[in-house]
Amino acid sequence: MIVTCDEREPVPPVGDRFGYLLKHARERMAALSAEALRPFGVSGREVAVLTVLATGSPPSQLEAAQRLALDRTTMVALIDGLEAKALVTRGPDPSDRRRNIVSLTAAGRSTLAAATRATDEAERAFLAPLETADRERFRRMLQAVVAGEAAGSDRT
């Protein structure tokens, strides 16, 4: 009996791989939320920053970056843009003048409120293919796998 070299190991379809699935799930969510946010003139990343600024006391740029797991150099440009749109103000922390305290303006708060409603709607559209009971389960599963990161590394 001749055994040829054609015993190829089975390769799962690319559509079964988590790398592929997460990439495309994220792209879909990003497209839905970009569309939902267009009327408000802010990007999804900017809404994330506004959200962080609205949670707890106004953080420094570095703290805001850390809460989003972004680099502090990335946060500079993000705050620049939000400041240009008059949605946030920044100024030195009196108790440590190296730090910039970033605060929402009234316009920032109302934009965030509207953007949050639009994002809720985009999330509903994103989750529509799932059964109702699965939607919160899906969120918790994502939170679990993301939390795996914090556990395993010394992320900034």
Next chain:
Amino acid sequence: MIVTCDEREPVPPVGDRFGYLLKHARERMAALSAEALRPFGVSGREVAVLTVLATGSPPSQLEAAQRLALDRTTMVALIDGLEAKALVTRGPDPSDRRRNIVSLTAAGRSTLAAATRATDEAERAFLAPLETADRERFRRMLQAVVAGEAAGSDRT
């Protein structure tokens, strides 16, 4: 009774939003698979291309791009890289000389086999925070929300 303007609408924490969760879940999967693939000298995107080339009959560059929902201009550089590593060959389709048929070399096949095992391992690490029964559920949920995309648009 005085009602001030401080009745701020509740803003959900950024860590509850699907935009944030999908971004970081993808980053974690990408980091795990980049680490797992390092010994084989290929990126996750390159493994995805090799996987597509190994599935069904050797596709043209355009077909390979479509199966991954990538632009054909993106596929050019990807194939360039794989060809430089001698993992694929490309040449005109005799029956339509506008098209390039892309095929795996023997080295491409064995690299794919090794990379597939490494990726399986990375996926196991990624899914470790979930209970066993939830891991396949999670995959199916991702497939469902990703499929929402194909249903709703005329993607290339």
Next chain:
DNA sequence: TATTGTTATACTCTATAACTATA
């Protein structure tokens, strides 16, 4: 010395437009 914000720079991934060769 160390930390925060900043700038400059570069790299990855992606998309658009225009060109070529084929059909």
Next chain:
DNA sequence: TATAGTTATAGAGTATAACAATA
């Protein structure tokens, strides 16, 4: 005309290194 591949280019998003101001 239209299609497949290619090239050049530009835009996000991110990261690194170096600098100024402050601690």
